Amino acid sequence: PAEDRGDNVQWSEDQEAVARKKVEENSCQPVPPEKQEEYENKASSFWDDFYTIHENKFFKDRHWLFTEFPELYSQVKTGDGVEGGLEAGNLNVHLHGSPVNTVTSQRIGDEEEEAYPGVSATYRILEVGCGVGNTVFPILQNNVDPGLFVYGCDFSSTAVELVKGNENYDPYRCFAFVHDLSDVHASYPMPEESLDVIVMIFVLSAIQPSKMQSAISQLSKLLKPGGCILLRDYGRYDMAQLRFKKGRCLSENFYVRGDGTRVYFFTQDELGDLFTTAGLEKVQNIVDRRLQVNRGKQLTMYRVWIQCKYQKPRCAVNGASP
Template identity: 55%
Template sequence: MEKRPQFGNRVLTNPENVFQHNAWDNVEWDEEQEAEAESKVAKNSATKYEDDADQFWDKFYLKHQNRFYKDRQWLFTEFPELAPEGVPSESTPQRVLTEGAVSCPSDPTPFTLTSPASAASEDSFGDFPGKTSKTRFFEVGCGVGNTVFPVLKTNNDPNLFVYCCDLSANAIQLVHENPEYAGGRCHGFVADVSSPSCQLPFPENSLDLIILIFVLSAVHPEKMQETISGLAKYLKPGGKILFRDYGRYDLAQLRFKDGQCLQDNFYVRGEGTRVYFFTQEELREMFVKAGLKEEQNITDRRLQVNRQRQLKMYRIWIQCKYSKPLESF
């Protein structure tokens, strides 16, 4: 009977004999094996959620179509700037702030934001969708249009043009299929505004409002400042960014299971999409660093109760409004 080699002494000297035993000791990897292993690890790491973010959102909208999100009934209450001439209609009651919340009043004046800088920028840009419109809104991360189309239905101003973009081509396809899109007052397109190479179809200093509703939270934290600073360049002097997103320790954050946290306060959902949970202070720092002036920065807390199960659930959102100073032009 052949004597069994002591553990640690069975060395593979001839690759052709690799399948003669179940195991070999002290095996060394070559560069090709090392590279292949690194590649496999990368595919299974958090970077895939960044590299393939558009694919995860595409799958999301392919599965849910337009059934997942509802039109935002609170939209004009929270953001009267989106209603005709910035004034809510009788059907959109004014927001009642909770105790401790501070908000600067919104300017009800119709948008007539023009400056030599914005006019020169538009002239040099050439032709673009909505060029002849006096008022221009842009929603980032529009999904299937649950903000865009209520705005278009409510605001009949023929001088209003709305741009909207999303990372998901499937979402934009659903926007294009909406009957309200056919009116020629909207331009929807696929774009990743967190990418430095992103090209938008309008010039800098040309937008009255930029809408960021539950979208910045899907951007990698390391790209958030660059994203906000890049978008701020497209505002006219006096133009605003309207922001609403998840606040720190919202119910959605507390419900995540172990292993779903990619890094501090940044999580991945089951379908591969990501979400970050903000504080007022970090948002203030990013918007001010982008050269914008604070008009509103509040924490909106809501208690939801399950009476049958006797459960209390706390929702936390942060809402901000930041404007581009007039005096800088």
């Protein structure tokens, strides 16, 4: 059974039946195989085009992140005993005076740790599919932990360049890089078991469903024991899925938009299976249904999102740690 949030809009059986029928109708004429192959092979160029057109004007900064995902907020107390609240500028003065996150080898005890960006940080967050930084920069501006280091990667080199060109991009505190989540052979710049938190906001849905499990399993290896993946993504029968016309369906619940970017619509069970197969344990897996009313057009629209938190066990169970 679905776990619903208290402020959720409840769907009736009739509503769900209508939604299911719309999906059946818009799925009956799939995209031809040769076009599907083109969308897969040229996926990065479609996202480059998207960010070239929209730059940083399409998505708003996600300040709701700290309510939904307090793991992203400060892990330390400030001088007055209150968590968080320091201005980013004050924090930068402190960090620039002592560059704790430079890319140099650090001697830890009697062993020298191999250099990588953020090697000397004590709390590391990676956002996969960072876009133009609408999650990365709010974290940097609101989290006062002096040991914080934030990584951001994206499929689109155009998006990554926009992040690096942002006035809030501080190489002492963050590192942006191009990465293809769906390429199991592509390596990340940090070692295994080095990350405290991995953030995935509307990104897993953008890759081929057959490649999702390997992507999550690879990310799981990057987590420290006790570290977690935080995800928010499109749920089954979201308004966006119901609006697709015939001829846009790639495979079951997987579609291509007019600009060539792709999107999948999940169930809670599907996401739960991906994470548990990767060796992670459920902390949260909820469906969030919201009613949006456009009074001008007299339209009632239902948004459906799924929010998950899955944690890496603190110790291996029967040697099954991924």
